Amino acid sequence: MFLDLLVSPLAHPFFLRALTAGLLLAIAASFIGVFVVLRKMSFFGDAVGHFAFTGIALGFLLGFDPILAAVVFSILIAIGVGYLEDRTTLSLDTTIGIFFSGAAALGIFLIGLLRGYRADLFQYLFGDILAITQQDIIVAALLVVVTLTTMALAWRPLLQITFNKDLARVNGVKVDFWEYAFLVLLALVTAASIKTVGILLVTALLIVPAAAAKQAAKNIRQLLVFTIIISLLSVVFGLFGSYYWNTASGPAIILVSLLFFVLSLLW
Amino acid sequence: MPIVSVRDLNVTLEDHHILQNLSFDIEAGEVVCLIGPNGSGKTTLIKTLLGLIPYAGSVTVLDGPPGAPRGRLGYVPQKIDFDRTIPLTVRDLLSFFTERADSNDKHYKKCLDLVGAGDLLDRRLGDLSQGEFQRVIMGLALHRHPQLLILDEPAAGVDLEGEVVFYEILNKLKTEEKLTVILVSHDLSVVYRYATQVLCVNHALVCRGLPQEVLTADTLGQLYGHGAVYHHPERPHPAVRL
Numbered sequence: 001m002f003l004d005l006l007v008s009p010l011a012h013p014f015f016l017r018a019l020t021a022g023l024l025l026a027i028a029a030s031f032i033g034v035f036v037v038l039r040k041m042s043f044f045g046d047a048v049g050h051f052a053f054t055g056i057a058l059g060f061l062l063g064f065d066p067i068l069a070a071v072v073f074s075i076l077i078a079i080g081v082g083y084l085e086d087r088t089t090l091s092l093d094t095t096i097g098i099f100f101s102g103a104a105a106l107g108i109f110l111i112g113l114l115r116g117y118r119a120d121l122f123q124y125l126f127g128d129i130l131a132i133t134q135q136d137i138i139v140a141a142l143l144v145v146v147t148l149t150t151m152a153l154a155w156r157p158l159l160q161i162t163f164n165k166d167l168a169r170v171n172g173v174k175v176d177f178w179e180y181a182f183l184v185l186l187a188l189v190t191a192a193s194i195k196t197v198g199i200l201l202v203t204a205l206l207i208v209p210a211a212a213a214k215q216a217a218k219n220i221r222q223l224l225v226f227t228i229i230i231s232l233l234s235v236v237f238g239l240f241g242s243y244y245w246n247t248a249s250g251p252a253i254i255l256v257s258l259l260f261f262v263l264s265l266l267w
Numbered sequence: 268m269p270i271v272s273v274r275d276l277n278v279t280l281e282d283h284h285i286l287q288n289l290s291f292d293i294e295a296g297e298v299v300c301l302i303g304p305n306g307s308g309k310t311t312l313i314k315t316l317l318g319l320i321p322y323a324g325s326v327t328v329l330d331g332p333p334g335a336p337r338g339r340l341g342y343v344p345q346k347i348d349f350d351r352t353i354p355l356t357v358r359d360l361l362s363f364f365t366e367r368a369d370s371n372d373k374h375y376k377k378c379l380d381l382v383g384a385g386d387l388l389d390r391r392l393g394d395l396s397q398g399e400f401q402r403v404i405m406g407l408a409l410h411r412h413p414q415l416l417i418l419d420e421p422a423a424g425v426d427l428e429g430e431v432v433f434y435e436i437l438n439k440l441k442t443e444e445k446l447t448v449i450l451v452s453h454d455l456s457v458v459y460r461y462a463t464q465v466l467c468v469n470h471a472l473v474c475r476g477l478p479q480e481v482l483t484a485d486t487l488g489q490l491y492g493h494g495a496v497y498h499h500p501e502r503p504h505p506a507v508r509l
Contacts, residue, residue, distance in 0.1 A: 214352070
């Protein structure tokens with residue numbers, strides 16, 4: 001009986017595709033999520049989701065692949081935010097707030113320019129496992145390779161920067177380079193996760209598992225391992241829940257991760 | 268050959284002249300204390316020597332430009348605004364600041380033992396007292412066996428007893444490890460006791476010399492305003508602060 005419940009969704013190719021893509025994205029998102037939480041960048045992560053939304057609208061309007069457009073647009077705006085923060089007296093949250101509202105307004109404006117009702121646009125808001133293709137899996141796999149390779153090099157510099165930027169600089173870390181590299185990676189992972197969890201919930205995928213892990217972890221290695229485990233379990237349980245209750249995949253995945261967060265508070 | 272050489276140093280940040288025409292040398296083995304009122308440019312001078320901010324003039328640190336010294340340098344910042352809820356142990360901290368070849372408990376323990384913190388390796392940073400935290404940061408600064416150690420008010424926020432221990436450790440290290448030390452301190456008893464040279468900074472270099480010569484009513488008046496007096500203590504602690 002239980003085995004049937006477990007196996008029957010796996011018989012559907014669309015479910016297998018969603019599970020594979022979801023698990024791959026969970027791994028990539030975990031590495032980014034740890035730093036989003038440690039560096040208190042949740043608002044930035046949320047904003048990047050909105051940049052991606054505008055990118056998707058631009059993609060539809062100009063006839064480009066929406067996800068590719070989201071990736072390019074998110075990266076450009078994320079770098080723009082970093083650049084302005086460095087070169088103006090504005091605080092990071094003010095700079096993000098400006099871009100955040102600007103991107104959302106532009107996205108809605110662009111959607112208004114699209115002719116007719118675009119149901120496919122809504123799959124990007126809430127995530128749709130039926131929409132995940134073989135190509136999305138390849139993109140997710142590439143993303144994991146890029147994330148792991150970058151993190152192998154960036155892990156120590158980023159932790160040094162998180163602790164204290166001046167100490168990192170004196171220790172020879174190229175702080176600006178790694179901060180921008182992280183912004184690019186954050187934009188990449190966010191845009192690539194949109195199909196699975198949707199724009200509205202993509203930040204939660206980055207933040208909630210890492211926040212739950214932070215409650216329970218005793219050291220930095222545990223923090224990363226717990227984040228990965230919680231992300232993977234959230235994707236698995238969330239997708240099965242989404243299948244059986246016939247709901248959007250994004251909210252189901254995030255609700256499971258929230259359950260882990262509640263459990264972590266009782267730790 | 269001086270370890271630090273500064274000529275006509277000027278630093279302007281956002282149209283404010285923070286440092287004007289500073290010139291001085293620091294020789295190997297010296298303990299140089301920077302004193303001056305709040306906002307006088309002491310931390311700016313430290314950050315210039317570390318290559319963290321742009322400047323005009325000629326500055327050489329360990330035979331190289333600031334930020335790219337040809338020798339080993341350690342730094343203890345003024346205040347680390349660290350989120351104490353982060354699950355980071357002392358071992359974690361040392362592991363990502365040290366070279367991979369030195370990433371082992373034996374090396375970490377050696378650094379921490381220098382500052383009497385060998386028993387803190389497994390502790391979470393968030394659980395340490397301010398005094399223990401500062402000693403760990405000092406241990407971190409020593410991990411590459413620096414020739415030059417730069418400390419910016421390292422004992423700020425540490426209780427008096429912790430402060431005494433901290434400076435005793437520093438003095439021992441200076442002798443045993445043959446360190447050259449640049450230290451920002453508001454504590455004139457520390458300056459009087461440990462410094463071989465005092466630099467009085469108030470945007471410009473107000474005075475420079477041995478503490479016995481510099482810590483006079485005249486120079487202190489120039490630096491902190493008239494009425495500032497330092498009584499040379501029989502015992503250097505409790506701390507006398509201006």
